[in-house]
Amino acid sequence: MAQVMELTDELASLGLFADLERPQLEAVAHAFEEVWFGDGERILREGLTGSGFYVILEGEVAVRSGGHDTAVLGRGDFFGEVSALLGEPPSADVVALRRMRCLHLAASALHDFLLSHPAVTYRMLLDQTRRLRTTTRARG
Amino acid sequence: MMAVTVTRTRSAGSTRPGAAEAGDPRPFPPGEYPLVIVGSGPGGLQLSYSLRRAGILHAVISADPGPGGMFRRWPFFQRLLSWTKPFAPAERGSRAYERFDWNSLLAQEDENRALMAGIMDGTSYFPSRPEMERNLTEFAERTGVEVRYGCSWEATRRESTPAGERFVLQTSDGEYRCRVAVFAVGVAEPYVPPTPGLELAPHYAATRPAETYAGKRIFIVGKQNSGFELANGLLPWARSITLASPSPAKLSVVTHSLVGIRARYLQPYEDHVLAGGVNVLAASIEGIERAGEGLRVTVRPSTGGEAVAFEVDEAIAATGFVTPLRDLPDLGVATYGSSRLPAQTPFWESATVPGIYFAGTISQGAAGLKKHGQPANSGAVHGARYNARLLAGHLAEKHFGATRQGRRLAAAEVAPFLVEEIGRAPELWHQRAYLARVVSLDGTRGIVDDGFVPLAHFLDSGGPDAIAATIEANGEGAVYPVLYLRRDGVAREFVLPDQPLNDFTTPTHRREVAAVVSEAGIDVDRGEVLGLPVG
Numbered sequence: 286m287a288q289v290m291e292l293t294d295e296l297a298s299l300g301l302f303a304d305l306e307r308p309q310l311e312a313v314a315h316a317f318e319e320v321w322f323g324d325g326e327r328i329l330r331e332g333l334t335g336s337g338f339y340v341i342l343e344g345e346v347a348v349r350s351g352g353h354d355t356a357v358l359g360r361g362d363f364f365g366e367v368s369a370l371l372g373e374p375p376s377a378d379v380v381a382l383r384r385m386r387c388l389h390l391a392a393s394a395l396h397d398f399l400l401s402h403p404a405v406t407y408r409m410l411l412d413q414t415r416r417l418r419t420t421t422r423a424r425g
Numbered sequence: 426m427m428a429v430t431v432t433r434t435r436s437a438g439s440t441r442p443g444a445a446e447a448g449d450p451r452p453f454p455p456g457e458y459p460l461v462i463v464g465s466g467p468g469g470l471q472l473s474y475s476l477r478r479a480g481i482l483h484a485v486i487s488a489d490p491g492p493g494g495m496f497r498r499w500p501f502f503q504r505l506l507s508w509t510k511p512f513a514p515a516e517r518g519s520r521a522y523e524r525f526d527w528n529s530l531l532a533q534e535d536e537n538r539a540l541m542a543g544i545m546d547g548t549s550y551f552p553s554r555p556e557m558e559r560n561l562t563e564f565a566e567r568t569g570v571e572v573r574y575g576c577s578w579e580a581t582r583r584e585s586t587p588a589g590e591r592f593v594l595q596t597s598d599g600e601y602r603c604r605v606a607v608f609a610v611g612v613a614e615p616y617v618p619p620t621p622g623l624e625l626a627p628h629y630a631a632t633r634p635a636e637t638y639a640g641k642r643i644f645i646v647g648k649q650n651s652g653f654e655l656a657n658g659l660l661p662w663a664r665s666i667t668l669a670s671p672s673p674a675k676l677s678v679v680t681h682s683l684v685g686i687r688a689r690y691l692q693p694y695e696d697h698v699l700a701g702g703v704n705v706l707a708a709s710i711e712g713i714e715r716a717g718e719g720l721r722v723t724v725r726p727s728t729g730g731e732a733v734a735f736e737v738d739e740a741i742a743a744t745g746f747v748t749p750l751r752d753l754p755d756l757g758v759a760t761y762g763s764s765r766l767p768a769q770t771p772f773w774e775s776a777t778v779p780g781i782y783f784a785g786t787i788s789q790g791a792a793g794l795k796k797h798g799q800p801a802n803s804g805a806v807h808g809a810r811y812n813a814r815l816l817a818g819h820l821a822e823k824h825f826g827a828t829r830q831g832r833r834l835a836a837a838e839v840a841p842f843l844v845e846e847i848g849r850a851p852e853l854w855h856q857r858a859y860l861a862r863v864v865s866l867d868g869t870r871g872i873v874d875d876g877f878v879p880l881a882h883f884l885d886s887g888g889p890d891a892i893a894a895t896i897e898a899n900g901e902g903a904v905y906p907v908l909y910l911r912r913d914g915v916a917r918e919f920v921l922p923d924q925p926l927n928d929f930t931t932p933t934h935r936r937e938v939a940a941v942v943s944e945a946g947i948d949v950d951r952g953e954v955l956g957l958p959v960g
Contacts, residue, residue, distance in 0.1 A: 292763075308671060308709040312727040315672035320792060321761035321768040323776040327885050333918050335796030335858070335899070374918075384768075384777075386761055391798020393900050 292319065295342060296388075299361045301412075304404035316398065317388035322381040329365055329379035336375050338365045338395045344385025350377035357382065366409065369395045453484035453573040455599030460820065461486065463594070464609035465572045466494015467561060467806045468785015468813055471530045472607060473570045475817030478533060481825050484603075485570070486596060488577035492565045493558040494785070495611050501632050502658040503554040506650065506687050507805055509541040510550055515849075517542055523851035527807035528552055530564045531814055537567050551689065573598070578610075580752050592780065605824050607816075609785040612764050612804075614749040617742050620646075622713030625720055626740035629655065638662045641738040644722050646710055648674045652743035653690035656703065660693060667737065668693070669706040671727050681900050682799050708733070713740055748787055756781075766790035771879035772819045773812060782820070788812040793859040793881050797900040801859035811852045811860060815877055831865065831873035837949050839864055839872060840939040843894050847906035847921075847938075848930040852877050853896040861893035861909070866945060880909075887914045892945055896929075906934065908941045 292314040296302045302313060317340070322328055328346060329336050340363045347354040348364070355377065358364055368375045369392035390398060399406040460476070462469050465487035473485045489497060500506070505528065511517070513525035518539045523531070528541040541560045545552050552560065565572070577597040584591045584602070594601040615628040626644070629651045635658050643663045645652045648670040656666050668674075674694065675685035686694065696703040708724035715721075716736055725732045747765040754760055759768040759777040767783055768776040769791035775781040783790060789803035791812075802808030821827035834842060846862045847853060853860060863875040867889045875891070883893045893909040893916075905923040909916045919941050921934055942949070 306729065308725045308727045308729070311671035311709040312707070315670065319762040320795075321759065321776070323768065323770070330794075330884060333794075333796075333884075333916075334920060335794070335799075335897070337795065337798055384759065389795070389798075391795075391900060393798060 299340065299342075301340060301361065301363060301405055301408050303408070305402070309402070313402075316394070317390050320387050320389045322385050322387070324381060324383050326381045327378055328381060328387070329368070329375040329377070331376060331378050332374045334374050335392070336365055336368050337392050338369045338390045339363060339379075340388040342386040342388060345382040346379050346385065347382050348377050349380050363409070363412070365392075366395070366413075368392070451573045451575070452571040453486060453576075455596065455601055457591070457602040458482065458484040459603065459825065460484075460605040460607065461592075461594060461601050461603040462607045462609060462784070463487070463578045464494065464611065464785060465489055465492045465565075465574065466496070466609060466611055466785055467530060468609035468611075468788070468809050469494070469572070469607075470561060470565055470570050471810045471813035472609060472784045472817055473572070474530065474532065474564075474568050475814045476820065477568075477570070479817050479821040479827065481817070481821050481827075484601060485572040486576040486578065486594075486598075486601065487572050487574050488597075490574050491562065492570075492572065493561045494609075495613050496554060496557045496561060498554075500554060500654060501629065501651075502635075502654060504549065504689075505551050505554065505557055506689060507552075507807060508550045509545060509552060511542045511545060511547070520851060521849040523807075524849075524854045527805065527855075528557060528560060530561070530806075531810050532564070532568055534568075537564065540564055540567075578751065581606075581756055583756065590780070605780055605782065605820060607782040607784050607820075608750070608753070608787065609783070609813075610749050610787070612746050612748050612766070612786050612789075614747050616745050616747045618744055620710050620712065622720075623710075623742055623744075625713050625715065626742040629741060629743045632741060635659055635662050638739065640664050642719070642736070643667070644669070644713075644720070644737040644740040645743050646670065646740065647743035647745065648672075648686070648705065649743065649745065650686055650690060651745070653686045653693055655741060655743055656693035657690045660696070660703075664738075665702055665704075666693060667704040667706065667722075667735070669704075669708045669710060669722075669724050671707065671709045673707045674705055681898060681902055683802060683805060684800060748790075753778075753781065761790075771882040771885075772823075773816050782816060784813045784816055785809050788816075791879070791881075793879060794884075796858040796897055799857060799898050799900050801856050803856070803859070807855045808859075811856055811877070815860070815879070818876070829875065831870065831875045833870070834864065834872045834874055836872060836947050839892075839947055840935065840942045840949070842874065843892065843908070843938050843942070844930050844935050847894050847896060847934070848928070850896075853894065853906075857904070858895055858897040858907070861895045863891050863893045865889050865891040866947065872947065883909065883911070884916050890945065892941060905929075908938065910941055910945055912945070 293310045296310050345359045348356040460483035462485045507527040509528045510525040515521035529539050532538050544556050544560050580595040582593050584593050591602045592606045615630040639662045642665045645668045648668050677685040677687050693703045697705040707727045711723040713722050719738045723734045757778045758775045767790050773783050773788050773791050786804050793801050860877050861880045861883050865873045865875045891911045895907045897907045898904045903923040906921040906929050908919040921937050
C-alpha cells in the first residue's frame with residue numbers, strides 16, 4: 286500500500302473520479318495498479334486477447350490503426366473500455382507518445398468495478414457520449 | 426538453453442582488476458570491472474552464475490555478510506510461500522522438474538540442479554527459511570559464485586573517461602567503475618504511508634517474537650500477504666486481531682495468480698468469515714492515537730458510512746516495501762507504482778538510463794503484457810531466475826560482443842519441437858504470457874531455435890518472420906498455450922485449447938501447432954520455408 290496516499294491525491298484531481306469521497310478514492314488506488322510505458326511503447330495491441338482498462342495519469346497516447354493516428358488521449362482520459370466490456374481484442378493499437386503513467390484494471394475486474402462505483406460509470410458514460418457526438422458530427 | 430559464445434576478446438578487465446588488499450581475502454576489490462552486480466540474493470546469484478557460464482567477467486558486491494538476500498531474515502514466521510515438491514511428475518534434476526521446484530536456482534551441471542529438494546526435511550513442501558538460506562548458500566559454494574560481502578553500495582554517479590562513459594558506485598570499501606551496472610537489491614525497504622499516527626505502529630520488519638503479543642488486541646494495517654502472515658502466526662497468541670486496508674482482501678485462489686493472499690495464510694480469513702473473532706475490514710485508516718496504555722484506531726469503511734473507532738493494545742504496519750534504489754532516481758532512473766519499481770525495458774534495462782539493469786524481484790518492473798490482468802512471476806524466485814538467465818545472455822550479446830548460436834531445425838522438427846516446449850518448458854509455465862520460445866524463419870540462417878525472449882520484445886521489436894510459443898492464463902482458471910506468428914513485422918495470435926490435466930501434447934494440440942507452422946510457410950514435406958532450403 287506504499288504511496289497510496291499520494292496516488293489518492295492524484296486520483297482526486299481526475300474528472301473520472303471527481304465524485305468519489307476519500308475512502309472510495311483510497312479503495313480505487315488499491316484496486317487499480319499503476320503502470321509505466323516508455324515513448325513509443327504499445328499499451329494495447331490490435332487483435333491480441335487479454336487487454337485491460339487504462340486511465341492516464343501522466344503523458345499522452347495515440348490510438349493507431351492502419352498506420353494512422355485516429356485520436357490522441359491525455360491526462361484523465363481512459364481507454365481499453367470497449368474491448369474490456371465487449372470481451373473482444375482491441376480494434377486498434379494504443380501507443381505511448383512519450384513517457385507515461387497509467388492506472389490499469391484487468392478487463393475481468395472492470396464489470397464489478399463499474400457496478401460498485403455508479404458515479405464513475407456515469408462519468409464514463411458522459412465521456413463516451415461526447416466521443417460519440419464528436420464522431421457523429423465529423424461524419425455528418 | 427540458448428548457447429551464447431563470446432566472439433570478441435574481452436577488453437577492459439580481461440584480468441581481474443585490482444590486486445587483493447593485503448590481508449583481505451574477499452574477492453573483487455574496488456576498481457574497474459566491465460560489469461558490477463549489486464546484491465547476493467537469488468537474483469544476484471543467478472545472474473552471476475549465468476554470466477560466468479557465458480564468460481563475462483564481472484564483480485559482485487553485497488552489503489550482507491553472506492548469500493541469501495531477504496531469505497537471511499524473512500519470512501518472519503520462518504517458512505516460505507513458494508513450494509518445492511521433492512516427488513513430482515518429472516524426474517528431480519530434469520528441466521521439466523523446474524516447474525515443480527520454485528526455489529532452486531538454475532545450473533547447467535546435473536549435480537547443482539534442484540538443490541532445494543535435497544535440503545528439505547520432509548515436513549512440508551514449503552521450505553523453511555533456514556532451508557532456503559542453505560539452498561542459496563550451497564548453490565553459491567558449489568557453483569563457485571563469488572561475492573564481496575560486507576561491501577555496501579552507498580552512492581552512484583556517472584563519469585566520462587577516455588575509454589567511455591562509466592558508472593561509479595561508491596561503496597563502503599571504495600569506488601567501483603563499470604560500463605554496466607546491475608542492481609539486484611530486492612524490494613526490501615520498509616515503507617510506512619503518511620497516515621496520521623502510523624508512527625505508533627512498528628513496521629512488519631520490526632515485529633517482535635510472537636509470544637510477546639500474548640493476550641493482546643492487535644491491529645494490523647494492510648491486507649496483503651505480509652499482514653496475513655502476521656495474523657496467521659499470531660492466531661494462537663493474540664486476544665483479538667483486526668486487519669484493515671481500503672480495498673477488499675484479494676485471495677490467490679480467486680485471482681488464479683500470485684496476486685492476493687496465499688492459501689497458507691488464509692486461516693485468519695476463514696476465522697473472519699466464520700465470525701470467529703478475527704476482523705477483516707475494507708476501510709481507510711483515518712488515524713491512530715494513544716489511548717491510555719493502548720491505542721485508539723479510527724477507520725472509515727470504503728463503502729461509505731460513519732467512521733468507526735476502537736481500541737487495541739498494539740498496531741503493526743504491514744504496509745509493504747519499496748525498492749531501495751538509493752540515489753538512482755537522481756541519476757535519471759524513473760520509478761513508478763506502489764513499490765517504486767524502476768521503469769524497465771522488456772530486457773530489464775532502466776527505460777531512462779541505458780546501462781543500468783535490474784535482476785531478482787526488481788525485474789517485475791518490466792511488467793510485460795499482463796494479459797487478462799495476470800502478472801508474470803518475476804517477483805518470486807521461480808520467475809526471476811529465468812529473467813536473470815536471459816538477462817545474462819542479453820548482456821553478453823549487447824555489451825560484450827557475444828553472438829547467438831541458435832540451433833538449426835529441420836522443417837519437420839518445428840511442430841514437434843514447439844509441442845514439446847508448450848508441454849514441458851518451465852520458462853513458459855512459470856513466466857506465462859511473459860517469456861516466449863521463438864523459432865525464427867530467417868532468410869540467411871534458415872529455421873532456427875532462437876531460445877527464449879520476453880514476449881513484449883517479440884511482439885514489438887520487429888525481426889524476421891517467426892513463431893513464438895507461450896503458456897497463458899485467463900484469470901478464471903484456464904491455462905492454455907498461445908502461438909504468435911510474426912510475418913512482415915506483424916504478429917497474429919493463435920489461442921490453443923486448455924486441457925483438464927494441463928496436457929498440451931494431445932493430438933488436438935499437435936494438429937493446431939502444425940497448422941500454425943504450415944501457416945508460417947514451412948513446408949514439412951519439401952523441407953523448405955519461404956523457398957529457402959533448411960535443416
